Amino acid sequence: EIVLTQSPATLSLSPGERATLSCRASQSVNSYLAWYQQKPGQAPRLLIYDASNRATGIPARFSGSGSGTDFTLTISSLEPEDFAVYYCQQRSNWPPGSTFGQGTRLEIK
């Protein structure tokens, strides 16, 4: 099973600052990695898929990069609504399954 490790566990920043979140896979997932945002009491929302592609309706301040085992989600200038928990996810093709990272909580400083 591929294990995803996210860092940091908590990130404290102010609106307007740049956020950099990391996700490391225990073995290569090529570019098959996604990022999700989850706000309290809500379902997760797809932000980035295939490591670097923004999902429909996602603002341009969100970007993803990386391949192999190391991935980054960057929020260029934090808006108040961006403070949430972020999860990375990999999808294994055989057997078809998936695992998530443990999450990074982005909080207002």
Place this chain on the structure above:
Amino acid sequence: EAQLVESGGGLVQPGGSLRLSCAASGFTFNNYWMSWVRQAPGKGLEWVANIKHDASQKYYVDSVKGRFTISRDNAKNSLYLQMNSLRAEDTAVYYCAKCGFLEWFNNWFDPWGQGTLVTVSS
């Protein structure tokens, strides 16, 4: 617009059973893989099971194998999760999610339903 609505959660005693449902609308349900994902209170996300668009393939996380069964009724645009021999550690919000178009690797989990809470306690 694709939409998913879960139902069937509730309080159940350890060892008991529960059946969750997920009603799909706004997309051609019988073309997509579907998944169940759970989230224990205050914890992260855990993929639970998936099912191919024609129900010919089903896969589970190890912790639920032999206890949970995923199924679907394409005529009713509905996904199900039959949960037996429930344990305290199965307590979680259960989400259904739309996955790959015809093939598992074609798409990611989008959208998700709002979730339904399952509490296993005596």
